[in-house]
Amino acid sequence: xxxxxxxxxxxxxxxxxxxxxxxxxxxxxxxxxxxxxxxxxxxxxxxxxxxxxxxxxxxxxxxxxxxxxxxxxxxxxxxxxxxxxxxxxxxxxxxxxxxxxxxxxxxxxxxxxxxxxxxxxxxxxxxxxxxxxxxxxxxxxxxxxxxxxxxxxxxxxxxxxxxxxxxxxxxxxxxxxxxxxxxxxxxxxxxxxxxxxxxxxxxxxxxxxxxxxxxxxxxxxxxxxxxxxxxxxxxxxxxxxxxxxxxxxxxxxxxxxxxxxxxxxxxxxxxxxxxxxxxxxxxxxxxxxxxxxxxxxxxxxxxxxxxxxxxxxxxxxxxxxxxxxxxxxxxxxxxxxxxxxxxxxxxxxxxxxxxxxxxxxxxxxxxxxxxxxxxxxxxxxxxx
Amino acid sequence: xxxxxxxxxxxxxxxxxxxxxxxxxxxxxxxxxxxxxxxxxxxxxxxxxxxxxxxxxxxxxxxxxxxxxxxxxxxxxxxxxxxxxxxxxxxxxxxxxxxxxxxxxxxxxxxxxxxxxxxxxxxxxxxxxxxxxxxxxxxxxxxxxxxxxxxxxxxxxxxxxxxxxxxxxxxxxxxxxxxxxxxxxxxxxxxxxxxxxxxxxxxxxxxxxxxxxxxxxxxxxxxxxxxxxxxxxxxxxxxxxxxxxxxxxxxxxxxxxxxxxxxxxxxxxxxxxxxxxxxxxxxxxxxxxxxxxxxxxxxxxxxxxxxxxxxxxxxxxxxxxxxxxxxxxxxxxxxxxxxxxxxxxxxxxxxxxxxxxxxxxxxxxxxxxxxxxxxxxxxxxxxxxxxxxxxxxxxxxxxxxxxxxxxxxxxxxxxxxxxxxxxxxxxxxxxxxxxxxxxxxxxxxxxxxxxxxxxxxxxxxxxxxxxxxxxxxxxxxxxxxxxxxx
Numbered sequence: 108x109x110x111x112x113x114x115x116x117x118x119x120x121x122x123x124x125x126x127x128x129x130x131x132x133x134x135x136x137x138x139x140x141x142x143x144x145x146x147x148x149x150x151x152x153x154x155x156x157x158x159x160x161x162x163x164x165x166x167x168x169x170x171x172x173x174x175x176x177x178x179x180x181x182x183x184x185x186x187x188x189x190x191x192x193x194x195x196x197x198x199x200x201x202x203x204x205x206x207x208x209x210x211x212x213x214x215x216x217x218x219x220x221x222x223x224x225x226x227x228x229x230x231x232x233x234x235x236x237x238x239x240x241x242x243x244x245x246x247x248x249x250x251x252x253x254x255x256x257x258x259x260x261x262x263x264x265x266x267x268x269x270x271x272x273x274x275x276x277x278x279x280x281x282x283x284x285x286x287x288x289x290x291x292x293x294x295x296x297x298x299x300x301x302x303x304x305x306x307x308x309x310x311x312x313x314x315x316x317x318x319x320x321x322x323x324x325x326x327x328x329x330x331x332x333x334x335x336x337x338x339x340x341x342x343x344x345x346x347x348x349x350x351x352x353x354x355x356x357x358x359x360x361x362x363x364x365x366x367x368x369x370x371x372x373x374x375x376x377x378x379x380x381x382x383x384x385x386x387x388x389x390x391x392x393x394x395x396x397x398x399x400x401x402x403x404x405x406x407x408x409x410x411x412x413x414x415x416x417x418x419x420x421x422x423x424x425x426x427x428x429x430x431x432x433x434x435x436x437x438x439x440x441x442x443x444x445x446x447x448x449x450x451x452x453x454x455x456x457x458x459x460x461x462x463x464x465x466x467x468x469x470x471x472x473x474x475x476x477x478x479x480x481x482x483x484x485x486x487x488x489x490x491x
Numbered sequence: 492x493x494x495x496x497x498x499x500x501x502x503x504x505x506x507x508x509x510x511x512x513x514x515x516x517x518x519x520x521x522x523x524x525x526x527x528x529x530x531x532x533x534x535x536x537x538x539x540x541x542x543x544x545x546x547x548x549x550x551x552x553x554x555x556x557x558x559x560x561x562x563x564x565x566x567x568x569x570x571x572x573x574x575x576x577x578x579x580x581x582x583x584x585x586x587x588x589x590x591x592x593x594x595x596x597x598x599x600x601x602x603x604x605x606x607x608x609x610x611x612x613x614x615x616x617x618x619x620x621x622x623x624x625x626x627x628x629x630x631x632x633x634x635x636x637x638x639x640x641x642x643x644x645x646x647x648x649x650x651x652x653x654x655x656x657x658x659x660x661x662x663x664x665x666x667x668x669x670x671x672x673x674x675x676x677x678x679x680x681x682x683x684x685x686x687x688x689x690x691x692x693x694x695x696x697x698x699x700x701x702x703x704x705x706x707x708x709x710x711x712x713x714x715x716x717x718x719x720x721x722x723x724x725x726x727x728x729x730x731x732x733x734x735x736x737x738x739x740x741x742x743x744x745x746x747x748x749x750x751x752x753x754x755x756x757x758x759x760x761x762x763x764x765x766x767x768x769x770x771x772x773x774x775x776x777x778x779x780x781x782x783x784x785x786x787x788x789x790x791x792x793x794x795x796x797x798x799x800x801x802x803x804x805x806x807x808x809x810x811x812x813x814x815x816x817x818x819x820x821x822x823x824x825x826x827x828x829x830x831x832x833x834x835x836x837x838x839x840x841x842x843x844x845x846x847x848x849x850x851x852x853x854x855x856x857x858x859x860x861x862x863x864x865x866x867x868x869x870x871x872x873x874x875x876x877x878x879x880x881x882x883x884x885x886x887x888x889x890x891x892x893x894x895x896x897x898x899x900x901x902x903x904x905x906x907x908x909x910x911x912x913x914x915x916x917x918x919x920x921x922x923x924x925x926x927x928x929x930x931x932x933x934x935x936x937x938x939x940x941x942x943x944x945x946x947x948x949x950x951x952x953x954x955x956x957x958x959x960x961x962x963x964x965x966x967x968x969x970x971x972x973x974x975x976x977x
Contacts, residue, residue, distance in 0.1 A: 162496055233526065397535055422948055450534060
């Protein structure tokens with residue numbers, strides 16, 4: 108029996124799943140077992156299209172789960188909204204998990220019905236930029252890539268001919284490639300807010316590259332693993348102290364990198380210039396509403412505060428829509444970067460939101476999406 | 492719940508923005524972002540975000556009564572057999588393969604398919620490649636100077652990020668149009684004879700304009716001349732998902748412009764109109780007048796994948812699968828071919844049956860797809876700018892600009908999307924002159940009646956009133972109106 112707090116290393120028992128899945132296919136096997144043993148009705152997974160594209164699907168088909176892609180650094184999607192209103196198991200980066208928990212606070216997701224298999228995340232990349240980076244920095248034809256990995260501060264690509272090429276993330280990011288900007292200043296790398304926290308950090312020795320480190324965060328996490336063991340889909344063993352140490356060391360290095368990036372990204376803006384700065388940044392907005400639509404934390408429907416006072420006929424220098432959103436999300440923005448990703452005018456909305464949200468959340472010692480019982484501070488103020 | 496996920500392209504214009512359509516087992520449609528799409532990185536504009544509204548399903552009908560597709564095909568065949576004075580319109584709002592299938596029916600009827608782009612007929616054919624094929628979108632980001640003859644915010648929003656990137660790379664932007672654009676370093680309100688001296692263009696520059704069914708041929712010539720005189724490259728944006736593909740597939744057919752078709756109907760030289768995903772009521776500036784024109788037809792046959800107003804007037808509607816579900820491909824404005832993931836061939840199969848009924852050839856999707864590849868893709872798979880091969884042209888004065896109410900042409904607003912753009916734009920001088928009250932209305936009166944509408948104050952030239960949607964008082968792209976405070 109697995110217990111809360113266990114630190115394990117495991118892999119899929121099926122050779123094919125173990126070979127195809129990232130780091131031994133444990134996550135895929137756990138999700139498949141959750142479905143086939145009736146723990147959940149559906150599983151959210153990424154359906155593989157090619158090395159740079161995967162589309163989220165909600166499926167009740169075990170074979171579809173087993174055929175799904177593992178983690179893909181070049182598929183920067185947040186999966187939380189696909190779980191809304193469903194009884195699902197899902198893989199989740201730390202920011203996916205944060206969004207699921209924020210949705211749960213807003214009664215859109217029932218956490219009792221949602222099993223979250225967390226995945227360590229060093230950051231994700233834009234697929235089109237990744238292709239360009241491969242051609243310009245790696246001298247690799249993007250069509251020749253068969254796999255990718257982040258290890259020891261380097262981004263590694265594996266090609267059809269069995270070769271690997273690694274370049275340091277620092278070098279890539281200096282050249283304007285690498286991770287999305289929001290991933291650079293993110294400091295939540297191990298999804299300790301999920302039911303299981305899985306990844307390849309701390310997988311050493313003979314198992315390196317073919318197993319997953321797994322921390323059991325709560326009873327649901329234990330249930331997920333017990334279920335998969337009982338189904339015969341995974342094998343686990345305790346992680347060694349050395350493995351634990353390495354995992355912590357990698358995590359610490361990634362956290363420090365995130366803090367360094369935060370200082371680089373959020374240079375100070377004098378108070379007297381702040382309003383003009385925001386107006387200039389928002390001036391190219393075309394009022395498409397994509398930033399609201401994609402926001403994994405937003406639980407409002409079409410009739411929401413940010414849209415109900417907004418009209419194209421108004422001639423504000425910055426629309427009511429954005430003003431309301433800046434305030435509305437200041438205690439709940441998780442800086443996942445989705446709004447910047449989809450902005451047709453390339454407005455760095457995540458950075459603008461974060462300039463509001465980071466100080467507001469720190470002042471109240473609140474991090475959104477970590478615990479469903481933590482009430483958003485402005486919500487709490489309203490209740491008082 | 493089973494969900495179908497389609498990889499497709501936004502039909503709002505010819506930018507070729509990739510997206511996913513999610514369709515549940517009850518037929519509900521949702522849009523999702525395809526970040527791997529090189530044209531748009533998954534980003535969508537106002538139209539793209541509201542696509543589910545656009546995809547209202549078409550129902551096959553005969554004489555206004557719902558019918559099976561088979562009955563609709565038979566009815567259409569009956570009306571078209573032996574018909575004279577037939578015009579066929581496909582603006583490029585469907586797949587290249589369907590457009591090609593439509594030309595097979597035209598062959599059987601002894602006529603041609605028109606894309607409605609009248610400007611092509613007015614410029615020398617050696618200029619067509621440069622008008623028909625754009626510039627690789629990435630090249631915009633590397634230009635030294637860009638002259639804008641479109642408003643990217645309201646017309647082609649996915650241009651905005653390309654222009655921002657160009658500015659970050661050191662480009663300067665000059666805009667010539669109806670209102671000041673935030674993205675432009677300079678906004679000019681000048682005449683064509685001033686373009687060369689005022690815009691400061693050279694071989695490192697790009698001119699961005701557009702061509703659409705209502706384009707003034709003289710302005711197209713003016714801008715081609717400008718490109719020839721300065722050495723600047725020129726890019727014509729286009730309004731329909733396969734405008735580029737349809738134009739390439741239709742070259743040399745002696746096709747008609749949209750206005751020419753409507754004039755032909757009014758004059759009685761066109762008695763039967765067959766349309767493929769093309770609604771004249773949406774396309775014409777004045778829908779009421781357009782409806783009056785279509786009523787003069789003996790036969791109106793509509794082949795379409797979506798509901799639109801013309802369906803209600805048609806003698807026969809052949810309703811096919813939604814665009815996103817079709818097997819087929821589109822060519823975007825830069826010449827990039829994008830393939831739908833859908834496998835539906837209902838539309839092509841219906842047109843094949845219709846063609847056979849009319850004595851023409853049978854065809855299927857694989858054959859048409861191969862023909863599309865052979866006809867246009869080999870040459871254009873990798874976007875590449877087509878150098879201008881035409882000579883300087885004589886131009887007359889531009890025909891536009893006769894009215895003070897200007898419809899700021901916007902391809903997707905034609906599709907009657909739900910929006911909150913029911914206002915006009917005026918400048919502060921007009922507010923003062925008319926005594927407009929804050930929060931009040933402005934009354935616009937033309938030959939078509941009077942309209943009270945909200946207004947907003949923007950940087951527009953003196954005396955002009957700009958509208959972002961078709962207004963009932965408008966009789967064309969520009970309309971002379973009297974304005975007063977309400």
